Amino acid sequence: MGDLFKIAVRNLFRYKRRTILTASLIAIGVIFVSSYISISGSFKNMMIGQITDSMIGHLQVHRKGYVASIENLPLNMNMKPQAFRKLESILNGQTEIEAYSPRIKFGGMFSTFVETTNIRLNGVYPEKEFKAIPLLPSRVAEGQGTLNRGEIFVPELLARGMKAKIGDMIVIVATNEDGSVNGRQFKISGILESATGPGGRDGYIHIEDAMEVLRMGEMEVSEVAIRLKHFGEAEAFTKKLDGLLSGEMNKEGKPIFEVHAWQQLSPFYNVARMIDMMTVFIQLMLIAVVLISIMNVMIMAVYERIREIGTIAAIGTLPSKILSMFVIEGLCLGVIGVVAGNLIGLAIIFILNVSRWVTFDFGQQKGLVLSPTVDPVNILAISAIVIFVSVVASLQPALKASRMDPIQALRHV
Numbered sequence: 001m002g003d004l005f006k007i008a009v010r011n012l013f014r015y016k017r018r019t020i021l022t023a024s025l026i027a028i029g030v031i032f033v034s035s036y037i038s039i040s041g042s043f044k045n046m047m048i049g050q051i052t053d054s055m056i057g058h059l060q061v062h063r064k065g066y067v068a069s070i071e072n073l074p075l076n077m078n079m080k081p082q083a084f085r086k087l088e089s090i091l092n093g094q095t096e097i098e099a100y101s102p103r104i105k106f107g108g109m110f111s112t113f114v115e116t117t118n119i120r121l122n123g124v125y126p127e128k129e130f131k132a133i134p135l136l137p138s139r140v141a142e143g144q145g146t147l148n149r150g151e152i153f154v155p156e157l158l159a160r161g162m163k164a165k166i167g168d169m170i171v172i173v174a175t176n177e178d179g180s181v182n183g184r185q186f187k188i189s190g191i192l193e194s195a196t197g198p199g200g201r202d203g204y205i206h207i208e209d210a211m212e213v214l215r216m217g218e219m220e221v222s223e224v225a226i227r228l229k230h231f232g233e234a235e236a237f238t239k240k241l242d243g244l245l246s247g248e249m250n251k252e253g254k255p256i257f258e259v260h261a262w263q264q265l266s267p268f269y270n271v272a273r274m275i276d277m278m279t280v281f282i283q284l285m286l287i288a289v290v291l292i293s294i295m296n297v298m299i300m301a302v303y304e305r306i307r308e309i310g311t312i313a314a315i316g317t318l319p320s321k322i323l324s325m326f327v328i329e330g331l332c333l334g335v336i337g338v339v340a341g342n343l344i345g346l347a348i349i350f351i352l353n354v355s356r357w358v359t360f361d362f363g364q365q366k367g368l369v370l371s372p373t374v375d376p377v378n379i380l381a382i383s384a385i386v387i388f389v390s391v392v393a394s395l396q397p398a399l400k401a402s403r404m405d406p407i408q409a410l411r412h413v
Contacts, residue, residue, distance in 0.1 A: 026337025057225035123210020330394025
């Protein structure tokens with residue numbers, strides 16, 4: 001086998017131009033795919049991070065049926081106090097959870113005493129909400145990053161349209177579950193940048209103020225946003241929590257809770273899936289490039305070396321060894337292209353990370369810096385696929401060479 005490797009390498013060096021051209025094509029393909037996967041993966045992760053860390057959390061728990069009518073923010077679909085206490089006891093026992101935040105969501109009227117408009121509000125415990133949604137404070141474009149009793153965070157678009165400023169007193173009027181109307185004055189303490197996605201244009205008040213406006217004797221929670229210690233565990237934990245809560249039934253024997261991962265709550269999951277589909281398509285293109293390049297090169301190699309093949313066959317070289325020699329040449333071409341492509345690709349990714357000049361806008365967030373990351377598993381998978389395809393592509397020409405009749409080959413001019 002060692003001799004076959006030496007012969008294969010020697011043959012590659014005999015035809016340097018063809019070897020360099022083929023290896024370069026493979027390397028360019030590897031560079032393109034590895035760079036694309038790193039950049040698109042980084043973009044996808046940042047996009048998901050912006051959505052989960054500034055609005056919805058990694059997953060949410062609602063009363064069964066709430067999400068189906070969430071556009072109406074139905075107060076009658078909030079969790080009853082006893083149900084929420086049961087949910088809290090379960091969540092407190094889960095070591096995977098970093099933080100969770102109960103919310104009371106409702107719609108109301110926003111009045112500056114001059115103009116009135118609609119507003120969607122989240123009643124939250126600020127300290128819990130900021131832990132579960134860590135990017136929320138960074139969305140406060142004006143004012144302080146804390147939310148106290150009697151204060152409100154107003155969405156930027158609404159504040160601009162209503163000419164509301166930091167420190168202004170406004171009135172929130174809301175219809176309670178029983179149909180009665182109640183209002184309360186609030187001081188604007190923060191103007192929130194709008195975020196792209198569900199809840200990205202909602203205002204925030206303290207949860208105890210929300211209970212007062214809605215005349216709740218006990219807290220009836222609309223949803224609980226949950227942040228995990230490790231985002232990669234979101235899918236598994238969603239299934240686990242769903243299993244834990246599925247046994248909780250109401251008096252009619254129906255489930256009380258339903259669990260939703262961020263994918264079910266955000267339309268941007270479709271964008272993430274599209275990125276994954278594009279990645280698969282790019283990988284298929286790489287396979288096609290490698291397959292065609294190696295096959296063409298090996299066919300040309302067989303054609304140019306017909307007399308040489310006839311000579312080594314005539315002196316007793318077994319067809320299996322002739323086949324192995326050409327397969328090893330294809331393998332070496334694949335390895336050379338993969339090594340060169342990975343080294344250059346890693347260098348490009350390193351330069352992009354150091355320079356930090358690749359920025360993009362996501363919704364209202366401007367100037368987000370893209371930091372491509374390298375997943376060793378992806379690098380190894382791409383390398384293995386390319387090398388495997390290189391071997392497969394060389395098989396047909398190698399079989400043709402191994403089956404040549406020595407006499408006919410020696411007569412070839």
